[in-house]
Amino acid sequence: xxxxxxxxxxxxxxxxxxxxxxxxxxxxxxxxxxxxxxxxxxxxxxxxxxxxxxxxxxxxxxxxxxxxxxxxxxxxxxxxxxxxxxxxxxxxxxxxxxxxxxxxxxxxxxxxxxxxxxxxxxxxxxxxxxxxxxxxxxxxxxxxxxxxxxxxxxxxxxxxxxxxxxxxxxxxxxxxxxxxxxxxxxxxxxxxxxxxxxxxxxxxxxxxxxxxxxxxxxxxxxxxxxxxxxxxxxxxxxxxxxxxxxxxxxxxxxxxxxxxxxxxxxxxxxxxxxxxxxxxxxxxxxxxxxxxxxxxxxxxxxxxxxxxxxxxxxxxxxxxxxxxxxxxxxxxxxxxxxxxxxxxxxxxxxxxxxxxxxxxxxxxxxxxxxxxxxxxxxxxxxx
Amino acid sequence: xxxxxxxxxxxxxxxxxxxxxxxxxxxxxxxxxxxxxxxxxxxxxxxxxxxxxxxxxxxxxxxxxxxxxxxxxxxxxxxxxxxxxxxxxxxx
Numbered sequence: 001x002x003x004x005x006x007x008x009x010x011x012x013x014x015x016x017x018x019x020x021x022x023x024x025x026x027x028x029x030x031x032x033x034x035x036x037x038x039x040x041x042x043x044x045x046x047x048x049x050x051x052x053x054x055x056x057x058x059x060x061x062x063x064x065x066x067x068x069x070x071x072x073x074x075x076x077x078x079x080x081x082x083x084x085x086x087x088x089x090x091x092x093x094x095x096x097x098x099x100x101x102x103x104x105x106x107x108x109x110x111x112x113x114x115x116x117x118x119x120x121x122x123x124x125x126x127x128x129x130x131x132x133x134x135x136x137x138x139x140x141x142x143x144x145x146x147x148x149x150x151x152x153x154x155x156x157x158x159x160x161x162x163x164x165x166x167x168x169x170x171x172x173x174x175x176x177x178x179x180x181x182x183x184x185x186x187x188x189x190x191x192x193x194x195x196x197x198x199x200x201x202x203x204x205x206x207x208x209x210x211x212x213x214x215x216x217x218x219x220x221x222x223x224x225x226x227x228x229x230x231x232x233x234x235x236x237x238x239x240x241x242x243x244x245x246x247x248x249x250x251x252x253x254x255x256x257x258x259x260x261x262x263x264x265x266x267x268x269x270x271x272x273x274x275x276x277x278x279x280x281x282x283x284x285x286x287x288x289x290x291x292x293x294x295x296x297x298x299x300x301x302x303x304x305x306x307x308x309x310x311x312x313x314x315x316x317x318x319x320x321x322x323x324x325x326x327x328x329x330x331x332x333x334x335x336x337x338x339x340x341x342x343x344x345x346x347x348x349x350x351x352x353x354x355x356x357x358x359x360x361x362x363x364x365x366x367x368x369x370x371x372x373x374x375x376x377x378x379x380x381x382x383x
Numbered sequence: 384x385x386x387x388x389x390x391x392x393x394x395x396x397x398x399x400x401x402x403x404x405x406x407x408x409x410x411x412x413x414x415x416x417x418x419x420x421x422x423x424x425x426x427x428x429x430x431x432x433x434x435x436x437x438x439x440x441x442x443x444x445x446x447x448x449x450x451x452x453x454x455x456x457x458x459x460x461x462x463x464x465x466x467x468x469x470x471x472x473x474x475x
Contacts (some may be wrong), residue, residue, distance in 0.1 A: 010429075037414075038412055038415045038418075039415065039418075040414075040415075040418050041414070044420060061409065080394060152417050154418075155418070155419060162409075170412075170415075222413045230465070231426055231462060252399050275457065276460050277458075278469050280458070280459070281468050284465045284466075284468035284469040285469040287465055288465050288466060288469045291402075294465055295464065295465055295466035295469070296464050296465075296466060297465055297469065298426075298462035298463060298464050298465070299427075299459060299464075299465060300426060300428065300462050300464050301424075301428060301457040301458075302457055302458055302459070303455075304389070
């Protein structure tokens with residue numbers, strides 16, 4: 001392992017490797033990525049692969065909308081098929097109040113360049129032919145939303161950055177920082193120290209702990225979300241389907257498996273990768289309610305991952321107050337994967353040019369938490 | 384003419400050659416190999432292939448089995464139809 005690098009990135013997930021890629025692409029290749037376990041151990045290897053622009057705040061929409069554009073080019077850029085499939089996202093409303101909220105959200109989407117719309121039950125049946133529409137009063141649909149295979153994205157980035165000269169050090173944990181003059185001078189790891197100019201904190205649910213090592217306080221809280229996968233089936237389901245009664249989301253991945261998750265309002269914050277039988281029962285009820293034909297389909301595997309949740313459900317980006325060369329890239333509250341093309345690009349711009357150019361990152365800065373929240377948390381968080 | 388193949392993972396159709404190539408490409412622990420080749424992600428969830436895969440990995444990497452590691456086994460132990468999990472209990 002090198003003992004000196006221009007940039008040290010903490011976290012071998014989609015944000016860490018994605019930032020390494022954006023930097024290397026711009027010519028900055030003296031970059032080390034530190035991963036305390038194996039690549040894909042964290043949320044990047046555990047999420048459901050949903051990609052959507054149907055969010056509730058302008059900032060989240062912009063990040064997601066531009067990221068979808070970038071995901072479209074990613075397979076070609078990385079020379080690695082990331083299995084991006086735009087089958088749309090179908091949000092199902094079962095009461096008039098929810099439908100009204102969807103109507104309001106889609107009207108807002110039209111003002112920010114997202115082609116979502118409210119559709120009736122008949123059209124929802126065409127989009128998802130096997131759907132049990134009993135109780136459904138309407139839905140919102142955006143055809144350019146879709147799904148991706150997270151493992152393939154990570155493999156693609158990982159191979160590409162290694163080819164470009166970036167060092168990815170797995171099984172290498174960060175133990176602390178040497179700081180002076182308001183800057184990190186060295187990153188201490190389980191395999192030795194690395195002197196550096198800039199440090200990126202892309203450690204997912206561990207980001208708050210990493211920031212604390214440098215004396216920076218983040219309000220992020222890790223919250224467990226469970227997920228499961230069935231055996232593979234013949235393709236029958238194009239869109240990601242979301243049941244707004246329960247927060248159930250399900251899609252058919254490119255291997256034919258059904259991947260599904262469901263939120264638990266009683267989940268307490270804290271890192272916990274355990275799987276529960278309660279989840280399995282709730283998700284199975286949710287799936288068979290929506291798709292009775294799936295009753296005999298077998299569950300193959302369940303697991304859990306962590307959302308890194310901020311008070312306003314928006315990511316944390318940019319420089320850290322008091323530690324100028326520590327750049328935050330975390331707190332994406334369950335949608336970090338789908339906005340990673342943009343958040344990594346913005347982070348790379350900040351490192352390369354001293355300023356994020358593609359978008360104003362003021363709404364994502366750490367210091368926003370020092371003031372009372374100006375906006376409501378994004379109501380479109382699910383799962 | 385087809386080349387003879389030695390299949391390691393029957394569910395996901397991963398060959399001995401592919402495991403060896405993956406090790407050469409730097410996938411040196413079993414968790415990483417799983418996520419690269421899809422090995423152990425099919426209906427048997429690794430019950431039929433993991434011992435063989437670990438031996439091949441250790442041999443290809445010139446290391447011992449402990450360095451190859453294992454994978455986290457996930458519930459359920461056997462695939463279960465959704466209808467059994469979705470069924471209501473009598474008291475409900």
